[in-house]
Amino acid sequence: MSPTLVIARLTLREAVRRRLVAACAAITLGLVALSAWGFDRLSHSRSLTSGEVHASVPQALIMFMFMFSFVVALSASAMASPAISAEVDSGVLLTILARPVRRRDVLLGKWLGLAAVLAAYCAAVTSLEVGVVDWVSGFLPPDSLAVGCYLFAEGVVLLTLALLLSTRLPPIASGVVGIALFGAAWLAGVVGSLGATFKIGTLRTVGEVSRYVLPTDGLWRGAIYYLEPQSLISRAVDEAAGGAANPFAVPAAPAWTYLLWVAVWFLAVMTAGLVSFERREL
Amino acid sequence: MxxxxxxxxxxxxxxxxxxxxxxxxxxxxxxxxxxxxxxxxxxxxxxxxxxxxxxxxxxxxxxxxxxxxxxxxxxxxxxxxxxxxxxxxxxxxxxxxxxxxxxxxxxxxxxxxxxxxxxxxxxxxxxxxxxxxxxxxxxxxxxxxxxxxxxxxxxxxxxxxxxxxxxxxxxxxxxxxxxxxxxxxxxxxxxxxxxxxxxxxxxxxxxxxxxxxxxxxxxxxxxxxxxxxxxxxxxLGRQTAVRLRVSGLGEGWWHRFDSFGRWVADGDSHLLEGVEPARVPDLVAAIVAAGGRVGAVVPERQSLEARFLELLGRS
Incomplete structure (x- = not known):
């Protein structure tokens, strides 16, 4: 087994043994159960017309998935922030790096292990939430697989950034910076929407630029698009044409050029992490 | 070179x-x-x-x-x-x-x-x-x-x-x-x-x-x-001292063996400094021949700690 895979397995085992997986599973199951109750109430409400129910269920699902995207982001940052720095400080990495192991094996192994945890979480949470909503309300998003993939990509972006920060900053600092940047990127997206609504070019530019600097919000918008039924997409297109914008409605899927940029961003941050760790004195 | x-x-x-x-x-x-x-x-x-x-x-x-x-x-x-x-x-x-x-x-x-x-x-x-x-x-x-x-x-x-x-x-x-x-x-x-x-x-x-x-x-x-x-x-240098415990020869017995080295009284034993290791058996034989009883013969060498402190200039 290659050293990268040995470290990846070790990282996975750590996530399971330290009850991270169990804690995430417990909280997620609780939230999904709560959402099942909520969607049941919403779908069978006598005060809403069927048209209103059809419009509100997808919107409510987007809000719930936003909450799960926050859990994904928080988990990615919390798991990756101590991955290098805490193990350097405690001396765990001294015994490992004295072995015939390259530092890049360690970093890539950790990334792989944590990405596997995120992938499993995104797959589980998307299928559970979408399945529950379909069961209680009959609404099935147009492409659940794409939703899960965008959610995972968003988590991977933050995971890779937190891992880069972890090669230099203490765990708490890199965790706080990662989450703060995630929040700032989302807020910049909302600011961009406000800029579009009120036709303030500078604010719109802030939203656009932030999606390139940290692509978490851009990828979250991809997830929104694949959660929307055609009626919501049409409304979002009309709102966008009319100058109004809603941070929880997206008129189009991310362009392939944007996805290409995300791939470049990912490679650049990962390379920076590898170089930073390679140069770190232990 | x-x-x-x-x-x-x-x-x-x-x-x-x-x-x-x-x-x-x-x-x-x-x-x-x-x-x-x-x-x-x-x-x-x-x-x-x-x-x-x-x-x-x-x-x-x-x-x-x-x-x-x-x-x-x-x-x-x-x-x-x-x-x-x-x-x-x-x-x-x-x-x-x-x-x-x-x-x-x-x-x-x-x-x-x-x-x-x-x-x-x-x-x-x-x-x-x-x-x-x-x-x-x-x-x-x-x-x-x-x-x-x-x-x-x-x-x-x-x-x-x-x-x-x-x-x-x-x-x-x-x-x-x-x-x-x-x-x-x-x-x-x-x-x-x-x-x-x-x-x-x-x-x-x-x-x-x-x-x-x-x-x-x-x-x-x-x-x-x-x-x-x-x-x-x-x-540590080679051994140059021997610690002896001798009885049966009376007060000042060690002066009879000054030719072997320099004696230092140290509690109930005596330290002989500057003695050649090869001459220690001769010394013991001479003490016994003079009627003394040899209780202990301990070769002494500078301890690593003493040498260490000396090297660090802190002795």
């Missing part, structure tokens, strides 16, 4: 390369000089003590040899390859001074991870882990979580990890700092067994009695520089 480079020393035709060879190895952390030009050779199969006061640069030197730090200057070769070489690291066992293992793993799992990192055949992993645990006195604790281990037990496990895969060079950085007297004795036994099997041991310690008991040669470092290096016997 130019100085031999570390690479040349490591590559002498026909001769095995030294286990460790450094020339003017330097390490600076911004304005702090941690290692100011370390030159030394550790031959294969010897137990080499690396001594020095706290902050002398011992751990920095060890980390440079293992490639965990990058040198600011100089050269270092380990097992015939540049320090930090991936293949050479396959043959090195390392016990760091300050370290921890993953608290959520068992001792056996830690050993298995290191076995996998060494890319050794998996079918031998369980047997090797059992042997390593037995060698350090943890035979019954293999399936316990590290979280339940005391600091001393973690240090024993660290030693077991360092012994995995039959390394050619074992680097021990303060291996007994957390151990009780029994543990220290066990570590010394492990070191002796390693020497008997031809393994080179690089022992980084500030415990001089430990070095005195197990090392073939030592280097003394201070402020990042070697101030003395050599076999323990050479470093």
């Amino acid at each position: 130019r100085a031999r480079t570390a690479r040349e020393a490591a590559g002498r035709p026909g001769a095995p390369s030294p286990a460790v060879h450094t020339i003017e190895l330097r390490k600076e952390f911004r304005r702090t000089v941690a290692l100011a030009g370390l030159s030394m050779t550790v031959e294969r199969g010897e137990v080499f003590g690396f001594l020095g006061p706290n902050g002398a640069g011992k751990t920095t030197a060890v980390k440079l040899l293992l490639g965990l730090l990058r040198p600011s200057g100089g050269e270092a070769m380990v097992l015939g390859a540049p320090a930090g070489d991936l293949e050479a690291r396959r043959k090195i066992g390392y016990l760091p001074e300050l370290f921890r293992f993953q608290s959520w793993l068992t001792a056996r799992e830690v050993l298995r991870v290191h076995w996998q990192l060494l890319a050794l055949p998996s079918q031998r992993a369980a047997g090797a882990a059992g042997e390593a645990l037995a060698a350090v006195g943890l035979a019954g604790r293999g399936d316990d979580k590290i979280a339940s281990f005391s600091k001393g037990m973690q240090q024993r496990l660290g030693l077991a990890v360092a012994l995995l895969g039959e390394p050619s060079l074992v680097v021990l950085d303060e291996p007994t700092s957390a151990l009780d007297p029994v543990g220290r004795h066990d570590v010394r036994e492990v070191i002796r067994r390693l020497r008997a099997s031809g393994t080179t041991v690089f022992l980084n310690t500030h415990l001089l009695d430990e070095a005195e008991q197990v090392c073939d040669r030592v280097a003394v470092v201070e402020r990042g520089r070697t101030i003395a290096i050599g076999a323990l016997g050479e470093l």
Whole structure:
């Protein structure tokens, strides 16, 4: 087994043994159960017309998935922030790096292990939430697989950034910076929407630029698009044409050029992490 | 005549390369000089003590040899390859001074991870882990979580990890700092067994009695520089004094034997300084012939601690 895979397995085992997986599973199951109750109430409400129910269920699902995207982001940052720095400080990495192991094996192994945890979480949470909503309300998003993939990509972006920060900053600092940047990127997206609504070019530019600097919000918008039924997409297109914008409605899927940029961003941050760790004195 | 480079020393035709060879190895952390030009050779199969006061640069030197730090200057070769070489690291066992293992793993799992990192055949992993645990006195604790281990037990496990895969060079950085007297004795036994099997041991310690008991040669470092290096016997000088306990000859008996050396009364015994070791049997025979009873004859040598302090200019 290659050293990268040995470290990846070790990282996975750590996530399971330290009850991270169990804690995430417990909280997620609780939230999904709560959402099942909520969607049941919403779908069978006598005060809403069927048209209103059809419009509100997808919107409510987007809000719930936003909450799960926050859990994904928080988990990615919390798991990756101590991955290098805490193990350097405690001396765990001294015994490992004295072995015939390259530092890049360690970093890539950790990334792989944590990405596997995120992938499993995104797959589980998307299928559970979408399945529950379909069961209680009959609404099935147009492409659940794409939703899960965008959610995972968003988590991977933050995971890779937190891992880069972890090669230099203490765990708490890199965790706080990662989450703060995630929040700032989302807020910049909302600011961009406000800029579009009120036709303030500078604010719109802030939203656009932030999606390139940290692509978490851009990828979250991809997830929104694949959660929307055609009626919501049409409304979002009309709102966008009319100058109004809603941070929880997206008129189009991310362009392939944007996805290409995300791939470049990912490679650049990962390379920076590898170089930073390679140069770190232990 | 130019100085031999570390690479040349490591590559002498026909001769095995030294286990460790450094020339003017330097390490600076911004304005702090941690290692100011370390030159030394550790031959294969010897137990080499690396001594020095706290902050002398011992751990920095060890980390440079293992490639965990990058040198600011100089050269270092380990097992015939540049320090930090991936293949050479396959043959090195390392016990760091300050370290921890993953608290959520068992001792056996830690050993298995290191076995996998060494890319050794998996079918031998369980047997090797059992042997390593037995060698350090943890035979019954293999399936316990590290979280339940005391600091001393973690240090024993660290030693077991360092012994995995039959390394050619074992680097021990303060291996007994957390151990009780029994543990220290066990570590010394492990070191002796390693020497008997031809393994080179690089022992980084500030415990001089430990070095005195197990090392073939030592280097003394201070402020990042070697101030003395050599076999323990050479470093301490040859024996030049004998302590005797004699009865049956009355007051001032020792004056009758002034020709053997200079006498110093020391409690109920007498120290004879400057005596040739070859003449000690003659002295004992002369005392017995004069009617004396010899209760004790103890050869005295300068202790490593006294020599160490002398070298550091603090005696």
